[in-house]
Amino acid sequence: MTTKANTAPVIENGATVFIPLNKLKKHPKNARKTPHSEASIEAKAASIAAKGILQNLVVEPELDGEGGPTGFYLVSIGEGRRLAQLLRAKRKEIKKTEPIRCVIDTENDPAEISLDENVTREDLHPADQFERFRELAEDRGWGAEEIAARFGVTAHVVKQRLRLGAVSPKLMQVYRDGGLTLDQLMAFAITEDHARQEQVYENLSYNKEPRIIRHDLMKSNVAATDRRAIFVGAEAYAEAGGVIVRDLFTEDRGGFYEDAALLDRLVIDKLERIAAEVQAEGWKWVSVHIDYPHAHGLRRAYPQSVELSEEDAAAYDAAQAEYDRLSSECESAEELPDDVDQRFGELEAEIERIDALRHAYDADEIGRGGAFVVLNHDGTARIERGFIRAEDEKPEPEDAATEIDGVRVNDDGEIVEDGESGDHAFVQNAEDEEAEEDGKPLSDLLIRDLTAHRTLGLRLALGEQPDMALIAVTHALAAQTFYRGVEATCLEIRPASAHLGGHADGIEDTAAGKALADRHAGWAADMPRDVADLWAFIAGLDQASMMALFAHCASLTVSAVKQPWERKPRAHETADRLATALGLEMTAHWIPDARTYLGRVTKAHILAAVREAVSDEAADRIAAMKKQPMAEAAEQLLAGTGWLPPLMRTPEPAWLTDIRSAEAEDADRLSVAAE
Template sequence: MTAAFDTTRTTEAAVPEHGTVAFIPLNRLKKSPRNARKTPHSAADIEALAASTREKGLLQPPVVEPELGPDGQPTGDYLVTIGEGRRLSQLLRAKRKEIKKTEPIRCVVDTAHDAFEISLDENVTRFAMHPADQFEAFRDLADSKGWSAEEIAARFGVSPSLVRRRMRLGAVSPTLMAAYRAEDLTLDQLMAFAVSEDHARQEQVYADLSYNRSPVFIRRMMTEHEVEASDRRARYVGVEAYEAAGGRVRRDLFSEDGQGWFEDAALLDRLALDKLAAEAEAVRIAEGWLWAEGRLDYPYDHGCRRVYPRVVEPDAGTQARLDALAKEYDAIVASCGEDEVLTEAQDDRLTVLDAELAAARPERYDPEAVARGGLFVILAQEGVRIERGFVRPEDEAEPETDPDAAADAEGAGDAATEADAPEDQSDRTETRKTLSERLVADLTAHRTAALRDALAEQPQVALLAALHALTVQTFYRGAETCLDLRVS
């Protein structure tokens, strides 16, 4: 029957016929004991249904049956056979004063079928839309109606971050979306492609994939020209300073920490170098060095002579304290046998003693070395590291010699150098000077590839290298390894 039956204007004995559409007060609807769904609805599900019905009403009316009393007569209440979640969502709206507790709810009366069977059928015989259709639908709502993620989230009872993720997935290249529908791509792989909205780049990386199709590898390929937010340079400069300088950070919507990538690597390097240079200058002024430089990496080709500090002899009071600390240290070590393990308290105390012993033995550079030398402030994995005591060749002290003897020695030295030097040494030096940065980078890449091939042919060495990389990262904070291998 299509005619509506208003139970608010009937007596308790009047029961609608099977198939009648009835408007039943919300407070007269009850949960059916014959409902096949025993696991309660989650709070998120109820919230989503409440948001949907608030905006669009009940699109699917609940299916109910009259409640019968002990005497077999109708009580005037109705048991919800299908649509318990919809009933709970309306109760939530009533609790929030959006509707009345007596709000008429459009229901369909069913007295002909078994309540348990139709409840089970309604929960089993249902087909969710393909996730790709959902992603594109959210994107279409934003494009066609101009709704923000917050507006869409409010209308469907989900979080704005979930809407943004689905919209980002809906913006993936149609080629990749078709592959996802055809099950040639998994959802994790599709999310890896979605870190960038550049369709051409997505399709290029997809075409270049071979046996390695892991999401981690895809994400790395998509961002190979950008700097990850966990990179030492990004952590040192900071997002605020980078964005204030005009840089853009592309967020990863699919990671738990919400990190992303710094798109302008050159700008990031410049900001890091400027900050390092400022720190280097502050140390130079404070300690009196002749020069100071900030470097991203240790300059192995610095060409400087290295001088080291000398340990200052302690006075009597300091020496007595050192002896006491060393005695306590030895006592803790001696208290443990060869096969015993230090307790946590003992290990912590030894760490403190190590630090105190090192601090009690101050080291100083000679004033002459400080006046002629300099330092490098280097950005390491663990943070800023200062390397002191470098004397450049032009800052070396000139020996006091007789001018005539020095001239004779210089001439003899030049003649010996010309006679003893290999014929191609000057050629090699000149060639090295004329190599372009691009060629050096290309040759380095070839050397790296050759080393990888050689390592791949020696599984035992490869295993030891991998074990070493994992060990130093796990137990030695800030240690570096030649392998691009990270503990996650």
């Protein structure tokens, strides 16, 4: 009987043959036991599809148990290429019987030659790879997508390699020679400006950390997270001819805006468009600024409560009723239908629109006043209305004399002679007898005497009625806080409120500054227009509202600013006690970054902060840096740690300190007992 082995054609060793893909198998002696990665197979499949198989597979015939050929061939070298072709066959790009060019090798040990192929091969240096990719783009005009398709990688990877290939040839050679790491080279690739790359490289100290390189390269650019960039937007900036530099190797959160001057101009332009809409409301002037203008010294008016028109009141009630009905009907629904969700949005907008009509500026104040349109801390427009310039103030009315019980007095209660009410002529009598001779009922001396006794009575009575004292103090604070230049209280309480903008630049542009301004504006809008109505307004507040107003007015008087020429140790001790009582957590309002703190203290202070908040090792890593890079490195290290300078910390309450002391004593006793 004739066997298959005896009838199969004999193929000489070293011969090149075409073998159907479905007749090829992995050689069991192949040195690679770890499977090829999917990415590797994808890349080979793309390369073969574009350029064919550039290197022959090396195979040997498979033999059965009796030593006869089975008709299959075992792949000693080229298993990755075989898998790539199988992937293409699975995708219907080729047939399963696609002929594959192979070289027959029946003499060498398959394990040795498969190992030799991978051990003796030297990979292309990354620098050569980057430059060759760049040449493909420049010489053949291929884009990232086409190159990616031909090499089986993503377009993003191609863009990265093209960017690396565009690094200064001088720095590329330094990389080839081992003077730069790949991470450092990627940092230089953030810009394609060779001169700038080389300049930064020459000015680097021994510390060549990638983030230092990126910072130096982007020093004059504006991060996309900056409020100006957020306000303008990438699209508008690009349309104006601005260039956004992107870092393809790290998360750059939107890149870096290259032209800061252009960005500022676009911010002003956009603010001025908003200002035009504000001025259309009737304001005499509107002023545009990127930063809130501190110390403007202008009086400010606020909108006052007004009654809604019958039409608006009816519309409000209808919108609120429909909103309540829909809310009740959809209370158990897990997800709202699109039309219902849209209707909720419309009703909310209508309710908000009508609510805004409940407060309005006096028409006269609009005609004489103005507004500031500034850039807010979060990249939105901030509109502050109601400022009155000194030259636009109403002229003060002349004092008019009023006759009371036959005596002529001016608005301040001062007695005036006939014909001299406008000259504030005072009649001063030292004795009661003289007053009687002049026909006046009481002398100034007696009036002072009597009112002193009445003041004493008021003090005694007020001290016995805490609820009324709260109303009186709140009235005194509110009268002087919200009504300029009006003596409307008999309590000699003078709430002084230091302007913090003169102590800390940009403080009013912070989130905390805006929150305080909004709270003040909310109360100001509720104040009656005439200070004479203030007492009734405050007396009519519920307890919670009165306490809130009292707290707001009191809060404006807080001053814990330390001045070099002042010596107020007790005041600052009180500020610490107040912070402890309030549970003040300054990390919610302020962080120690390079601009606000780290760049303004000594290197010793920076290192001490890092040691305390992070570790000695972290401080040692940045110890040799120059001041500014050290401050920026420390900013990143301190981020999220909650560290604050001692001046900003809130002292622990006494009860917590006692607990810590007790715990420490217990630990000491346990340690002694253990010994």
